Amino acid sequence: MPEAxxxxxxxxxxxxxxxxATPVVxxxxxxxxxxxxxxxxxxxxxxxxxxxxxxxxxxxxYAIDDLLMQDAxxxxxxxxxxxxxxxxxxxxxxxxxxxxxRNGDALFNCAxxxxxxxxxxxxxxxxxxxxxxxxxxxxxxxxxxxxEDVVTLNGETxxxxxxxxxxxxxxxxxxxxxxxxxxxxxxxxxxxxxxLAGARILxxxxxxNIVIGKADERALLCASxxxxxxxxxxxxxxxxxESTTDLAWDGQATIHELGAKLAxxxxxxxxxxxxxxxxxxxxxxxxxxxxxxxxxxxxxEGEAATVVPFSAPGRDDTATLLRPLDRFPFVPDDPARxxxxxxEAFNIQVQGLMRxxxxxxxxxxxxxxSGGLDSTQALLVACRAFDRLDLPRTGILAYTLPGFATSxxxxxxxxxxxxxxxxxxxxxxxxxxxxxxxxxxxxxYADGQPVHDITFENVQAGLRxxxxxxxxxxxxxxxxxxxxxxxxxxxxCTYGVxxxxxxxxxxxxxxxTLIRHLIRxxxxxxxxxxxxxxxxxxxxxxxxxxELVPAGADGKIQSxxxxxxxxxxxxxxxxxxxxxxxxxxxxAWLAHQAWGDAARGDWPxxxxxxxxxxxxxxxxxxxxxxxxxxxxxxxxxxxxxxxxGPKVVTGGSLxxxxxxxAPSDGHARVWLDELEANVPD
Numbered sequence: 001m002p003e004a005x006x007x008x009x010x011x012x013x014x015x016x017x018x019x020x021a022t023p024v025v026x027x028x029x030x031x032x033x034x035x036x037x038x039x040x041x042x043x044x045x046x047x048x049x050x051x052x053x054x055x056x057x058x059x060x061x062y063a064i065d066d067l068l069m070q071d072a073x074x075x076x077x078x079x080x081x082x083x084x085x086x087x088x089x090x091x092x093x094x095x096x097x098x099x100x101x102r103n104g105d106a107l108f109n110c111a112x113x114x115x116x117x118x119x120x121x122x123x124x125x126x127x128x129x130x131x132x133x134x135x136x137x138x139x140x141x142x143x144x145x146x147x148e149d150v151v152t153l154n155g156e157t158x159x160x161x162x163x164x165x166x167x168x169x170x171x172x173x174x175x176x177x178x179x180x181x182x183x184x185x186x187x188x189x190x191x192x193x194x195x196l197a198g199a200r201i202l203x204x205x206x207x208x209n210i211v212i213g214k215a216d217e218r219a220l221l222c223a224s225x226x227x228x229x230x231x232x233x234x235x236x237x238x239x240x241x242e243s244t245t246d247l248a249w250d251g252q253a254t255i256h257e258l259g260a261k262l263a264x265x266x267x268x269x270x271x272x273x274x275x276x277x278x279x280x281x282x283x284x285x286x287x288x289x290x291x292x293x294x295x296x297x298x299x300x301e302g303e304a305a306t307v308v309p310f311s312a313p314g315r316d317d318t319a320t321l322l323r324p325l326d327r328f329p330f331v332p333d334d335p336a337r338x339x340x341x342x343x344e345a346f347n348i349q350v351q352g353l354m355r356x357x358x359x360x361x362x363x364x365x366x367x368x369x370s371g372g373l374d375s376t377q378a379l380l381v382a383c384r385a386f387d388r389l390d391l392p393r394t395g396i397l398a399y400t401l402p403g404f405a406t407s408x409x410x411x412x413x414x415x416x417x418x419x420x421x422x423x424x425x426x427x428x429x430x431x432x433x434x435x436x437x438x439x440x441x442x443x444x445y446a447d448g449q450p451v452h453d454i455t456f457e458n459v460q461a462g463l464r465x466x467x468x469x470x471x472x473x474x475x476x477x478x479x480x481x482x483x484x485x486x487x488x489x490x491x492x493c494t495y496g497v498x499x500x501x502x503x504x505x506x507x508x509x510x511x512x513t514l515i516r517h518l519i520r521x522x523x524x525x526x527x528x529x530x531x532x533x534x535x536x537x538x539x540x541x542x543x544x545x546x547e548l549v550p551a552g553a554d555g556k557i558q559s560x561x562x563x564x565x566x567x568x569x570x571x572x573x574x575x576x577x578x579x580x581x582x583x584x585x586x587x588a589w590l591a592h593q594a595w596g597d598a599a600r601g602d603w604p605x606x607x608x609x610x611x612x613x614x615x616x617x618x619x620x621x622x623x624x625x626x627x628x629x630x631x632x633x634x635x636x637x638x639x640x641x642x643x644x645g646p647k648v649v650t651g652g653s654l655x656x657x658x659x660x661x662a663p664s665d666g667h668a669r670v671w672l673d674e675l676e677a678n679v680p681d
Contacts, residue, residue, distance in 0.1 A: 007680055008319045011050075013586045014282025016174050017322065018201060018234050019049045020253035020275045022265055025241030027061045028073055034059060034080035036272050037097060038087045044274060045091030050174065050313060052274075053203045055238040055251075056181050057109060058098040062207035063243040068100050068107065068139045077101070081112055081119065082154045089117030092313035094166075096178055098205045103151045103160060106141040111178040111205050112153075113166055113308075120166060121159040121308045122151050125180040126190050133209065133247060134182075149306070162190050165199050165305045168312035173281030176201035181208055184221055195229035196294075196302035200284045202229065206237040210250035215267065219254055227259035230288050232279040240270050255279070258287060262323045278323045286580050320593075325601070327594045328568065329575035330511040330649050333602035342521035345514065345648050346381070349506040352646035353385040353480070356504045364395040364477035366468050369418060369425075370547070371400070371410030374507055376417060376539045377515045378482040381506045383421050383528045396423040397475055401430050401467060403460040405547045405558060413542065416535035421528060430463045437463070457548040461494035465501060472503070481505030481643055486512035488642070488654045489574045490564050490627070491635025502643050508655070509648035511574070512567040516540060520606055564630070565623035569595070569615065573627045575651040578660060584624060584671050585678035591620045621679050628671045637664035 006012040021040045026032035037054065044052045056062055059077050067073055077099050088095040094115040101110045101122060108124040124143035128136040143162040151160035168174035177194030184191060184204055191202040202225065208218060218235065226233040232255065239251020253265035253275040265275030288294050332338045357365070365382060369375045382396050400414040418425030437459050439446035445456055465479075472479045481502025483493050488508060493500040507515070522528060523536040544567070549558040561567060569591060576587045594601070598614040615623075639654045639662075652659035 007585065007589065007678060010278055010319070010321055011171065013589050014173055014280055014285075015278040015321070016050045016171070016201065016281050017048050017276065017278050018051045018232070018255060019044050019047070019053070019277075020234050020236035020255060020265060021052055021054045021058075021272075022236065022239045022251040022253050022269065022275070023054065023058060023272045024270075025058075025061050025238060025249075027241070027243055028064045028067045029061070030059050030073065030076040030080045033061065034084055037084055037095075040272055040274060041084070041087050041091050041093055041095055044093050044276075047274070047276060049093055049274070049276060050171075051094045051176060051201065051203075051234070052096070053234045053236045054095070054097045054205060055236045056098045056205040056207035057100060058205070058238070060100050061242060062098075062238050063209075063245065063247060065135075066139070074100060074102060074107075078153055081114070085114045085118050088114040094120075094310065094312070096203055096205065098180070098207075100140075101151065101153070107139055108143065109136065109140045109180060111180055111203070113164075113178065115310045119153055119156060119158050120310055121161075121164045122153070123162055123164050123178045123180070124160065125183060126162045127182045127186045129182045129185075136182075159306055159308055161306060163194050163197070163303075163305050165194060165197055165307045167198070167307050167309055169309045171312040173200055173285050174312050175199050175281070176203060178203045178205065180204065181206040184225060189225065191225060191231075191233075192229055193301070193303055194305065195231050196298040197305035198307075199231065200281045201232045201234065201279055202226070204233065204235045206235060207242070207249075208237050208252075209247035210252070210267075211248075215250065215252050218252055219261070219264075222254050222256045223259050223261065226256040230258060230284060230291060230294055232257040232262075232281070232284065236275075240268070257323075258284065260324070276322055278321055280323075282586070283580050283582075286582070290581070321590075325590065325594050327601065328513050328571065328604055329579075330514040330571055330651060331517055331604045333604055335605045338517060338604060339521070341514075342518050345510060346384070346518055346522065346527075348646050348648050349381045349510070350384045350388065353381055353504065353506050354389055356478075356644070357385065357389065360478065362476075362478055363391055364397060364475055365480045366397045366399070366472040366475065366477045367480040368464055368468050368482065369398045369400050369414045370406075371413035371417070371539060372542065372547075373512070373515050373519065373539060373544065374484050374487075375414075375482040376536065377510070377519055378480055378507055379417065379421065379423070380519065380522050380528055382480055383423070384522075387528075393422045394424050395477075396421075397471065397477060398423045398425050399468065399471065400425070400427050401464045402427070403430050403434060403464075403548065404456075405550045407547060407557065409538075410542060410547060413535060413538045416538065417532060420532040420535050428467055430460060430467065433463050434459050452549040457546070458494045458498060460548050461498045461546075462496075465494070465498050468502075469497075478503035481645065482507055484508070484510055484512050484515055485649070485651075485654060486567055486571055486574065488639055489578075489635070490570060490630045491638050492560070492564055493638060495638050500638055500641075505643050505645035508642060508645035509653050511571045511649060511651070512544075513571045514649065517604065517606070565626060566615075568611075569620065569623050570627055573624055574631070577631065578654070579651045583678075584628060584675035588617070588620055588624055588675065588679045591615070591624070592617050595620065617679070618681060621675065621681070625672065625675060628668045628675065632662075632666055632668040632671055636662050636666060640664050
C-alpha cells in the first residue's frame with residue numbers, strides 16, 4: 001500500500017483514470033488530426049488522465065477509402081506518431097491512437113500505444129468487416145494472417161501483434177489491452193483472451209458508423225463484455241468530420257466497469273472532447289479473485305500473451321473521484337432503478353415466504369409487531385404472501401409485546417397497522433414476566449435500582465421471542481423473523497432465544513437503509529390496501545430504537561444509531577467490505593467521497609432533508625473502527641447460526657450457507673491495524 005500521506009489520492013486506492021477521446025476528424029490530413037490529438041492529450045494530462053483512447057484510424061480518418069493506399073498519406077501518419085509520442089510523454093498520459101500502418105508488404109488497421117515519449121507496441125485489427133457498408137479487406141490484411149511480431153516505426157522496432165498486454169510496473173492492476181471495432185462484434189473477441197491473460201482495462205478504437213438503434217447495440221456489447229470478462233471497457237467511436245459520402249458518425253464514447261456504465265460522452269457533438277472516468281482496477285482484481293469460474297476459464301481457454309511493461313505516470317492530484325458512487329449502495333439514487341430494486345426485493349421476500357409455507361403446509365404464522373421498520377416490512381411481506389396464496393390474513397397472528405420502554409407512539413403504530421391490514425392482532429404485556437425473571441436471577445432492577453444493562457435489555461428481547469415461539473406451538477404456526485441484514489452485520493440482535501432466532505426470516509437479506517424505501521414503495525403501490533398507508537407513513541417517521549431502556553430525565557429515547565453508528569455509514573461499510581473485500585483505508589476513502597459533502601451528488605428519492613447530512617473523515621474513521629470490531633470480532637457467532645431466509649441484495653448474504661463464511665472466534669486486528677496505519681486522523 002502506498003504511504004499514508006497519499007491517502008487522498010485516488011491512485012492510492014486502486015483507481016486508474018481513463019478517457020475516451022472524440023476528436024474532430026480531418027479527412028486524410030494526418031497533420032491536422034495530430035494537432036487535434038495533441039490538444040486532447042494535453043487536456044487529458046491536465047485532468048489527471050492515465051490512459052487515453054482515440055477512435056479507429058484516428059490519424060488518417062476512417063472513411064477515406066482508396067486514399068488509404070497512398071504512400072504520401074501513410075508516410076505522414078508515421079511521422080505524426082513520432083510527434084504524438086513526445087506529446088504523450090510530456091503530458092504524462094498513456095495514449096492509444098488509430099493508424100493505418102505498413103508491415104512488410106501489407107497494410108494493417110492498427111492501434112498504436114504511446115507512453116513515456118515512445119511507441120510501446122502496435123496492435124493490428126483481427127477481424128476485418130467486408131459486408132454491407134464495410135469493405136476493409138480491399139485495403140487491410142487481418143492480424144490473424146501475419147506471423148511477424150514486430151514492426152519498425154521511424155527507425156524503432158516494437159512489438160506488433162493482436163492481444164498484446166500492456167502492464168504498468170509501478171501501478172498494480174493497471175493492465176490493459178486493445179481491440180479495434182469489429183473485433184468485439186466477433187463471437188470470440190480478442191479482448192476475451194486478453195482479459196484471461198490479465199488485462200483489466202479493455203480498449204476499443206472504433207469507427208462504427210451510426211444508424212438507428214446501433215448506439216444501444218454498442219452500449220450493450222460494452223456492458224456485456226465488461227461483465228463477462230470482469231473488466232472495464234473503454235469505447236471510443238469516430239465522430240464529426242468523418243466523410244458522410246455514404247455514412248454518418250455519432251462519436252459515441254462510453255466507459256463501463258463490470259457491467260455498470262461509469263461515463264458516457266455526448267453524441268453528434270461538433271467539437272473535440274473527452275469522456276473521463278476513474279476505473280477501479282483493484283475492484284476488478286478482487287472480483288476475479290472471488291470468481292473461480294474466471295480462473296478456471298483462464299486455465300482452460302487462456303493463451304500465452306506478450307506482456308509489454310511500462311512506467312505509469314505518477315499521479316498525486318486526483319483527489320476527487322470521477323465515477324458514480326452511491327451514498328447508499330443498497331438504495332440507488334436513480335428513481336427508476338430504485339423502483340426496480342424495490343419490486344425485485346419485495347417479490348423475492350414474498351416468494352421465499354410463500355415457498356416455505358407451501359413446503360410446510362402452514363396456513364398460519366406468528367409475528368411480533370413493534371411499530372418499527374423491520375417488523376412492519378416483515379408484516380407487509382406476510383400479507384402479500386397470504387394474498388397470493390389465497391389465504392385469509394386472519395391467519396397472520398400478530399402480537400405487540402410492550403416492555404419497560406415501549407412508547408405510546410410505536411404501540412399505537414403497531415395497533416394501527418394490524419387493524420388496517422386485517423390481521424389477527426393481540427397484545428401481551430411482557431413486563432410482569434420480565435420483572436419475575438429479573439427477580440429470579442437477582443438483578444438490581446428487581447430491588448428498585450435503575451440498572452438498565454444488557455441483561456435488563458435481553459430479558460425483554462428474549463421473552464418476546466419466547467412468547468412468539470410458544471404461541472406458534474399453540475397455534476400450529478411458525479415464527480416469522482424480522483431482523484435485517486444490517487443488524488446481523490453489527491451483531492445487533494439477542495442471540496438464541498431472542499430476535500436473532502425465528503423459523504424463517506424474510507428480512508435477513510435486506511439492508512436497513514433499503515427497508516425504509518421498501519415500506520414506502522409498498523404503500524405508494526397500494527399492494528396491501530390503502531387503509532394501511534397512514535400507519536406506514538407513521539412508521540417511516542419514527543426514530544430507530546430498540547425501546548428496551550426507559551427514556552432518560554431529558555426525555556430522550558434509546559437510540560440505536562447513537563450506539564452502533566448511523567446505518568447509512570454501516571451499510572456503506574458492509575457493502576464494500578463483504579462484496580469486494582476492500583481494505584479499511586479504501587472503504588474510509590470511498591465513504592469520505594460519498595459522504596464528505598452533502599451538496600455533492602444525488603440522493604435517493606424521498607430522503608428527508610434532515611437526513612441529507614455529511615460526515616467528516618474523523619467521524620467516518622471512528623464509526624468504521626467500531627464496525628470492524630463488531631463485524632470481524634464480536635458478532636460472527638450469531639451469523640454462524642442463522643435461520644433460513646432468501647438472499648436479496650447484490651451486496652450478498654451473511655448466511656453461513658451463502659456468501660459469507662467466517663470463524664466465530666476471529667479477531668479484527670489486521671483490519672484495525674490497516675485502518676490506523678493508512679487513514680489520517
